Amino acid sequence: xxxxxxxxxxxxxxxxxxxxxxxxxxxxxxxxxxxxxxxxxxxxxxxxxxxxxxxxxxxxxxxxxxxxxxxxxxxxxxxxxxxxxxxxxxxxxxxxxxxxxxxxxxxxxxxxxxxxxxxxxxxxxxxxxxxxxxxxxxxxxxxxxxxxxxxxxxxxxxxxxxxxxxxxxxxxxxxxxxxxxxxxxxxxxxxxxxxxxxxxxxxxxxxxxxxxxxxxxxxxxxxxxxxxxxxxxxxxxxxxxxxxxxxxxxxxxxxxxxxxxxxxxxxxxxxxxxxxxxxxxxxxxxxxxxxxxxxxxxxxxxxxxxxxxxxx
Amino acid sequence: xxxxxxxxxxxxxxxxxxxxxxxxxxxxxxxxxxxxxxxxxxxxxxxxxxxxxxxxxxxxxxxxxxxxxxxxxxxxxxxxxxxxxxxxxxxxxxxxxxxxxxxxxxxxxxxxxxxxxxxxxxxxxxxxxxxxxxxxxxxxxxxxxxxxxxxxxxxxxxxxxxxxxxxxxxxxxxxxxxxxxxxxxxxxxxxxxxxxxxxxxxxxxxxxxxxxxxxxxxxxxxxxxxxxxxxxxxxxxxxxxxxxxxxxxxxxxxxxxxxxxx
Numbered sequence: 001x002x003x004x005x006x007x008x009x010x011x012x013x014x015x016x017x018x019x020x021x022x023x024x025x026x027x028x029x030x031x032x033x034x035x036x037x038x039x040x041x042x043x044x045x046x047x048x049x050x051x052x053x054x055x056x057x058x059x060x061x062x063x064x065x066x067x068x069x070x071x072x073x074x075x076x077x078x079x080x081x082x083x084x085x086x087x088x089x090x091x092x093x094x095x096x097x098x099x100x101x102x103x104x105x106x107x108x109x110x111x112x113x114x115x116x117x118x119x120x121x122x123x124x125x126x127x128x129x130x131x132x133x134x135x136x137x138x139x140x141x142x143x144x145x146x147x148x149x150x151x152x153x154x155x156x157x158x159x160x161x162x163x164x165x166x167x168x169x170x171x172x173x174x175x176x177x178x179x180x181x182x183x184x185x186x187x188x189x190x191x192x193x194x195x196x197x198x199x200x201x202x203x204x205x206x207x208x209x210x211x212x213x214x215x216x217x218x219x220x221x222x223x224x225x226x227x228x229x230x231x232x233x234x235x236x237x238x239x240x241x242x243x244x245x246x247x248x249x250x251x252x253x254x255x256x257x258x259x260x261x262x263x264x265x266x267x268x269x270x271x272x273x274x275x276x277x278x279x280x281x282x283x284x285x286x287x288x289x290x291x292x293x294x295x296x297x298x299x300x301x302x303x304x305x306x307x308x309x310x311x312x
Numbered sequence: 313x314x315x316x317x318x319x320x321x322x323x324x325x326x327x328x329x330x331x332x333x334x335x336x337x338x339x340x341x342x343x344x345x346x347x348x349x350x351x352x353x354x355x356x357x358x359x360x361x362x363x364x365x366x367x368x369x370x371x372x373x374x375x376x377x378x379x380x381x382x383x384x385x386x387x388x389x390x391x392x393x394x395x396x397x398x399x400x401x402x403x404x405x406x407x408x409x410x411x412x413x414x415x416x417x418x419x420x421x422x423x424x425x426x427x428x429x430x431x432x433x434x435x436x437x438x439x440x441x442x443x444x445x446x447x448x449x450x451x452x453x454x455x456x457x458x459x460x461x462x463x464x465x466x467x468x469x470x471x472x473x474x475x476x477x478x479x480x481x482x483x484x485x486x487x488x489x490x491x492x493x494x495x496x497x498x499x500x501x502x503x504x505x506x507x508x509x510x511x512x513x514x515x516x517x518x519x520x521x522x523x524x525x526x527x528x529x530x531x532x533x534x535x536x537x538x539x540x541x542x543x544x545x546x547x548x549x550x551x552x553x554x555x556x557x558x559x560x561x562x563x564x565x566x567x568x569x570x571x572x573x574x
């Protein structure tokens with residue numbers, strides 16, 4: 001049984017790496033890349049949902065990463081590796097600064113505050129034209145470049161996104177299975193009990209927020225070099241809403257569910273271009289249906305059908 | 313016991329909510345090896361006083377020290393990190409986890425409470441290694457071993473309350489603060505809880521301060537009792553003296569309670 005599992009995992013891993021070189025369909029490879037990028041973002045949102053603090057700032061945090069990377073490369077002349085690393089670091093740093101203020105607030109007020117923070121960031125991108133290029137954003141962001149090799153090829157971009165998503169996936173899985181994960185689990189419902197036993201809840205919340213912000217920042221850094229432009233419109237609160245929908249549909253309880261959600265939801269608007277105007281309607285309906293009838297998401301449903309419970 | 317060192321000490325502790333003084337100028341100290349009870353009629357401010365000691369509310373005035381160290385502004389986790397662990401009035405456990413996992417987490421959280429210590433890998437691995445032993449020990453001590461695999465949220469209320477105490481023991485405190493340990497328990501369970509508290513002091517060397525509504529239990533197990541009335545200390549004395557104290561009888565008669573019947 002275990003050997004089969006390992007074998008299946010290997011086949012899956014090889015398949016995920018090799019398929020773009022076999023099926024040389026640019027459109028499909030682009031969708032694959034987007035699935036991976038949004039998977040990383042949705043995983044970063046999953047961290048927040050796990051501690052019961054739904055953030056609408058994640059579009060802005062992604063934007064901060066994207067603009068950081070673009071400006072570090074274009075205005076300061078650093079290579080891609082520096083810009084990319086800084087995209088995550090700055091994303092985490094901004095979270096570290098705003099976290100102690102925002103994280104004290106719970107429930108709907110936290111949601112509103114993160115929304116307001118996101119709007120402030122967007123306004124800064126739009127109004128500070130000299131630095132951020134205003135509504136038009138910044139064009140001609142250099143492509144990703146690793147060891148002097150420019151990643152122009154779409155399948156290589158895909159591999160980079162895949163590596164990031166896989167990194168995020170395994171990081172979260174390890175985290176959720178550790179003592180840190182056990183503490184995180186208590187933060188949503190049992191915080192008072194955990195604190196009474198000596199858990200410094202605030203510093204754990206902050207650590208989660210910083211990690212989450214860094215992951216969103218890295219996704220932004222990737223975005224900037226993949227599309228070679230950044231503009232404020234891409235980083236509004238709808239991005240955060242999409243990430244929440246991915247989580248709810250796939251299942252919040254497991255990183256596998258999050259990947260599943262990204263795999264299903266990200267290609268939809270690309271595949272049904274003509275129906276994009278119904279996207280928001282679809283998301284709304286999906287949210288209602290899932291929250292009402294399948295609060296554990298698709299992955300929860302799959303687990304239930306396989307007769308397992310409550311296991312990560 | 314009067315020669316034992318002072319452990320918990322409150323001096324001039326006051327708590328105001330807006331214009332209302334819930335706790336006014338309360339001072340007392342507990343000694344090593346003591347089970348110290350706090351009683352009082354409804355609305356006397358027992359819960360507020362409890363929450364001040366545990367760091368849940370900040371005091372408006374006054375100082376709270378433990379072993380001479382000021383803990384007034386530490387907050388719940390800071391107070392716990394000093395070795396003072398509380399239990400809750402209602403059964404408060406990690407409901408979706410097994411009973412033994414609850415106790416294991418109680419131990420680990422107590423060990424890993426401070427982030428600085430969490431980062432210490434050697435401490436983490438040694439804590440993991442001893443977690444099983446501590447869990448087994450605490451399970452046996454509290455008489456919970458038979459139910460160890462069961463999900464905590466599905467247990468009877470009395471068992472959940474015992475589990476709450478077990479978790480606090482596992483966290484490794486030197487001082488335990490118990491918020492109405494007998495609340496919601498039937499007479500048999502109350503008796504057992506009283507026994508457990510006495511054994512916590514005798515066999516674990518943990519000092520206990522408890523706030524309680526059940527005067528019978530308090531007079532049975534406590535070494536000294538503080539009577540709180542309208543936010544102020546009415547009397548502090550041994551149980552026998554408290555039962556005869558005219559002011560105490562007066563305060564309780566005002567609340568329609570006969571001390572000799574409860």
